[in-house]
Amino acid sequence: MNTLSSPATVAQDATHVFHRQLRHGLPVAVSGQGMTLTDASGKTYLDACGGAAVSCLGHGHPEVRAAMHAQIDRLTYAHTSFFTTGVAEELADLLIDTAPAGMSHVYFVSGGSEAVEAALKMARQYFVEIGQPQRRHFIARRQSYHGNTLGALAVGGNAWRREQFQPLLIDVTHVAPCYEYRDRRADESAEQYGQRLVAELSEAIERLGPQNVMAFVAETVGGATAGVLTAVPGYFKGVRELCDRHGILLILDEVMCGMGRTGTLHACEQEGVVPDLMTIAKGLGGGYQPIGAVLAQGRVVGAFRQGSGLFQHGHTYLGHAVACAAALAVQRVIQRDGLLAQVRERGAALQALLQQAFAGHPQVGDIRGRGLFWGLELVAERGSKRWFDPALRLHARVKSEAMAGGLMVYPMGGTVDGRCGDHILLAPPFIASEADLGEIVERLRAALDRAVAGCG
Numbered sequence: 344m345n346t347l348s349s350p351a352t353v354a355q356d357a358t359h360v361f362h363r364q365l366r367h368g369l370p371v372a373v374s375g376q377g378m379t380l381t382d383a384s385g386k387t388y389l390d391a392c393g394g395a396a397v398s399c400l401g402h403g404h405p406e407v408r409a410a411m412h413a414q415i416d417r418l419t420y421a422h423t424s425f426f427t428t429g430v431a432e433e434l435a436d437l438l439i440d441t442a443p444a445g446m447s448h449v450y451f452v453s454g455g456s457e458a459v460e461a462a463l464k465m466a467r468q469y470f471v472e473i474g475q476p477q478r479r480h481f482i483a484r485r486q487s488y489h490g491n492t493l494g495a496l497a498v499g500g501n502a503w504r505r506e507q508f509q510p511l512l513i514d515v516t517h518v519a520p521c522y523e524y525r526d527r528r529a530d531e532s533a534e535q536y537g538q539r540l541v542a543e544l545s546e547a548i549e550r551l552g553p554q555n556v557m558a559f560v561a562e563t564v565g566g567a568t569a570g571v572l573t574a575v576p577g578y579f580k581g582v583r584e585l586c587d588r589h590g591i592l593l594i595l596d597e598v599m600c601g602m603g604r605t606g607t608l609h610a611c612e613q614e615g616v617v618p619d620l621m622t623i624a625k626g627l628g629g630g631y632q633p634i635g636a637v638l639a640q641g642r643v644v645g646a647f648r649q650g651s652g653l654f655q656h657g658h659t660y661l662g663h664a665v666a667c668a669a670a671l672a673v674q675r676v677i678q679r680d681g682l683l684a685q686v687r688e689r690g691a692a693l694q695a696l697l698q699q700a701f702a703g704h705p706q707v708g709d710i711r712g713r714g715l716f717w718g719l720e721l722v723a724e725r726g727s728k729r730w731f732d733p734a735l736r737l738h739a740r741v742k743s744e745a746m747a748g749g750l751m752v753y754p755m756g757g758t759v760d761g762r763c764g765d766h767i768l769l770a771p772p773f774i775a776s777e778a779d780l781g782e783i784v785e786r787l788r789a790a791l792d793r794a795v796a797g798c799g
């Protein structure tokens with residue numbers, strides 16, 4: 344494709360890029376500013392999902408661009424087996440200063456899946472270091488997403504994504520996620536439901552033998568599989584106690600829900616628990632550069648120090664200087680501009696707008712979220728909570744109707760009996776104004792209605 348004369352849309356038979364979707368053309372994005380992206384025809388799209396919950400500062404932020412330019416002028420790349428860099432050290436300091444208690448070190452990678460892979464291997468090597476090499480099982484949750492690389496896919500619980508790769512995946516035990524809308528029984532309180540889930544986890548641990556389990560892996564707030572799945576009160580405290588009782592590590596995946604998205608820097612702050620390892624990515628660099636990280640507890644790092652002294656893992660671009668500079672700038676702007684408080688305040692406004700627009704909508708079964716992280720669960724019938732026939736691909740129709748109407752929302756769907764159903768995720772940049780949020784909800788309502796009408 345000639346980039347100097349970009350068409351507005353690239354047709355599927357006119358591209359050499361191996362796009363994920365091979366049957367559809369895509370608009371060509373040419374610029375981004377604040378809340379909007381613009382394509383080659385000049386059409387603008389209001390970004391209500393930050394791509395995949397990434398663009399926390401919106402697009403083209405001048406200070407982040409300046410920080411990246413300055414870093415590019417100084418130093419772009421120094422391999423981490425030869426050097427550290429000032430900018431990686433500063434970013435790690437900032438992340439540890441603001442991390443949950445006991446976190447002492449940051450392992451930088453280039454994205455979410457890499458962070459999850461590193462955390463899984465860190466957990467395994469930790470037990471080798473402390474003389475418990477028999478621990479070889481991970482327990483994770485159904486209806487979860489931890490990335491698309493093989494380890495991350497193995498702990499992930501999205502049936503549709505795993506299906507064809509199953510023969511390549513390590514054996515992971517999956518337990519139920521916290522999915523109140525569908526799974527809490529009428530005769531139990533939210534707390535009792537949480538206790539039932541913890542009991543299920545406990546049974547899984549007993550079945551495997553507590554001495555054989557390395558870690559329990561969970562998204563603190565579920566994101567990319569079933570809309571936004573928030574935990575009921577007490578659930579994560581129960582999980583933490585159980586892990587402590589058996590010497591099992593708790594790995595919280597905050598790649599999507601972390602770095603301010605839910606209104607606190609880390610979503611686990613709202614659960615009152617501290618994980619042993621925590622993965623972060625998307626909002627860390629806000630999309631300005633690919634970057635992710637694992638935050639590790641001092642005692643985990645200590646075991647490596649006192650043991651072999653080497654984490655047997657690594658990638659070429661760990662702690663990339665420009666990526667660290669971008670992330671450092673993003674995090675400093677968030678701190679300086681008080682954007683976490685803004686996420687809480689605008690989040691409440693978004694919640695109210697969503698309730699107003701969709702509480703009575705026949706195809707919206709549930710509206711759930713925290714901060715600026717919201718999901719709509721779409722149903723064919725509210726009473727029975729029956730999902731649409733997955734062949735209709737309602738979520739994808741909503742996405743394309745929204746794009747036609749100049750709005751980006753993040754769809755997910757598929758499977759159904761193995762669970763997932765149609766969901767729409769909203770994760771607007773923290774800089775969204777109340778007027779932006781009103782516009783987002785209005786355009787989404789119109790897109791949903793057109794998409795449902797298209798299902799016949």
Ligand code: PLP
Pocket residue numbers: 395454455456457459488489490491562566567596597598599600624625
């Ligand atoms: N973990 C969670 C919770 C995610 O939501 C994602 C991506 O959506 C990942 C891991 C994988 O991140 P990446 O796509 O950057 O590899």
